[in-house]
Amino acid sequence: MSIFKRLESNVRGYCRSFPTTFTKAQNATLRDDKGNEYIDFLAGAGSLNYGHNNPQLKTKLLEFLERDGMLHGLDMHTDAKERFLEVFEKRILSPLELDYKLQFTGPTGTNAVEAALKLARKVTGRTNIVSFTNGFHGVSLGSVAATGNSHFRDAAGTPLNNVTFMPYYGYLGDNIDTLEYFEALLKDNSSGLDLPAAVIVETVQGEGGVNVAGIEWLQQLETLCQEHGMLLIVDDIQVGCGRTGDFFSFEQAGIVPDIVTLSKSLSAYGLPMSLVLMKSELDQWEPGEHNGTFRGNNLAFVSAAEAIEYYWGDYQLSREVKRKGELIQERLQDIADSIIDVDLEVRGRGMIWGLACQECPDLSGKITEAAFKRGLIIETSGTDSHVLKFLPPLTIEEDLLTQGLDIVAESYKAVLEDEVIMKELGLITSE
Template identity: 55%
Template structure:
C-alpha cells in the first residue's frame, strides 16, 4: 500500500514534491534516496528558525525525558507559566503592549475564529470587513473573511457577514478601500451597518506576497479607532520575525486591538496559537471558547526556548531586514533579465514573491527549482507568484545558493 492509495486526494504538497523526506536540519531537508534539498518553504512559515534548531530540540528532549506534562487543556503547568513569563518580558513589556493572552486551539485558523467571535461578542455587531487577496484559514469563520474563490468554494455553504474591500494596491491602486469604507460607514443610506471589526494581513502571503504600505496600515488603524471598529491583525504567517520585527505591524507604528499568532510561534513546527487582545476586550465567560488541544506543553517549552534564543535582543530582526534588501536586489536583477515573463518583485524582510505574467510560468519555475534541489511554493489568486520563505536563520551562503538555483530555474522554465 502506498500513500497514493490510502491518503485522500486532498493532499497537495506531496504532489509537487514527489519524494519521501526522512531528515531535516537547519535550512535543508533530506529525502529517502539521500538527496539534500534547500528549503525556501519552511513549513509555509512555520519554521522561521529552520528545522530542528539544536537549542530548542535539547529543551524539548530534556522536558520529555523528565516526564513533563504533555497535555493539560488550559490547566496551569510549569511549562505554560514559563512561556507566558518570557512572552511578556521579551515581547509585550518592551513594546508597551498590554495584551491578554488566549490559547484558542493549536492552529492559526483557531486563532482567527476566536478573534472574530470575540469582536462580535464585544461589539454586539455581526459584519467583519476583510480585503481582496486575504487568506485567514480553512474553517468556516476564517473562510468567510478569506478572498480566494477556490478555497471559499470548499465550504459548501454561503459564507456571509463579511464586507470585502480592495487591499492596498489592488487594481493598480485605482480604488481606495479605506476611503470607500469611511464613506460607507459615514452615509446612513449606504446599506452598510457599522462593522464589528476589520481583519487584515500586513503582508498577504497566500494572496501573492502583497505588502501593505506602512502609511496605509496607519490610516486603517486611525479609521478603525475613529469609527469604533476593532482592528484585527492576522500575524500568523508574517509574525515571529518574518518581516523583521517580531510583530509585522511594528514598523507601521500601530497597535491592533486583536492579534492572531501561530505558525512559527512554537519555533519547532509544533502546533501553538495565541489570540492577543486589549484587556478591556476580555469579556469571555470561563470555557466559553475552548478546545482540547489549546494547552500544548511541548510547544510551550520550545516557544520559551525560541524567545530566549532569538528575541533577547534585536539582532535577528536587523539581520532579517538587511538580508531582505539583498534578496530584493537579487530578485530585481533576475526580473530585469526576464521582463517578458516576470511582472513584479514584491516582499518585505524574508518573504518575497516573484510574480509572473502567466501562472503556468510560476509553476514551471517552481518545478524546475525542485529538480535542482530547491523547495519553493506558488501563491496568488492564480498561483502566478513564486513565493520565497527561507528560514530566518539561513546563512548568507545558503541564501545566495537558493537565489542562484532560482535564477537557473527561471532561465530554463521559459
C-alpha cells in the same frame, strides 16, 4: 510512494509539487529517502522561521520529555505555560509597552482567527466583519468566510455570511485610496454596509500573493477603526514571529491592534500552537465559553519560550532578517531585470518575497518544478498561483540562501529557453 496515493485523501497538496519522501531535515536543508538534498524556501509555509530541528530548541524539548514534563493539560496551570507567559511578557510585551491578555486557542491558525472573530462580535454586539480582497485567514467556516480566494470558499459547501470584502492596499491601482472608498461606505447610511464589529487584515498577504500594505495605509486603517468603533484585528499568523524583521509585522507602522492572531512559527519548532492577543478591556469571555481540548500544548510552550528568550533578547536576529531581506530583494530584482520574455514584479518585506508574473500565471508553477529538479523547495501563491513565493527560514545560512537564489535564476533561464514549455505557456506560437 504508492501507499500515499492509495490511502491518503485527494485533498493532499504540497506533496504533488514535491514528489519525494523526506526523511531528515536540519535548518534549511531537507533530505529524502534517496539521499537527495534540497534547500528549503518553504519553511513549513512559514511555520519554521527558526529552521528545522533547531539545536537550541531541541535540547530544551528533550530535557522536558526526559523529566516527564506535563504534555497535555487542557488550560490548567503548568510550569511550561508559566515560563512561556513570563518570557513573552519580558521579551515581547513589555519592551513594546503592549497591554495584551493572552488566550490559548486550538492548535492551528484558523482556531485563533475563529476565536478573534467570535470575541469581536461578542464585545461589540455586531455581526459583520470586514476583510480584504486576496486575504487568507483559514479554512474553517468562520475563517474561510473572511478568506477571499474562491478555491477555498467554494469548498465550504454552505453559504458564507457576515463578512464584507473591501479592496486591499493597491488592489485598484496605485492612484486609488481604497480606504477612502471604505470610509465613504461607512459614512453613507444607504451604502448597504452593516457597521462591522471588526476589520481583519494581514500587513503582508502571504497566500494572497505577497501583497504588502503601505505604512500610512495601515495607520489610516487604525484611525478609521477607532473613529467608527470597529476592532482592528491583525492576522500575523504567517508574517509575525520575526518574518518581516520585527517580532510583529505591524511594529514598523507604529499601530496597536485591538486583537492579534499568532500561530505557525510561534512554537518555533513546527509544533501546533496558536494564540490570540487582546487588549485587556476586551477580555470579556466567561470561563470555558470558548475552549478546546488541545488549547495547551505544553511541548510547544517549551520551544516557544526558548526561541523568544534566545532570539529576541536582543536585536541580532532582527538585523539579520533585514540584511538577508535586502540581499533577497536585490537578487530578485536582478533576475527580473534580466528576463525579457515576461514582466516580473518583485514584492515583499523582510524575508517574505515574491516574483509575480501577471501576464503568464502558469509560469511560476513551471519554475517550482524546475527548481525542485535542481534541489530547491519553493511554492507559489496568489489568486492564480502566479507568484513565486520566497519563505526561507530566518536562520538560513547565507551560502545556502545564495545557492537557492542561484537555482531560481537557473530555473527561469531553463524554462524560458525550453521551446516546448514556452509553447505550452503560450509565450511563443506554434508554426
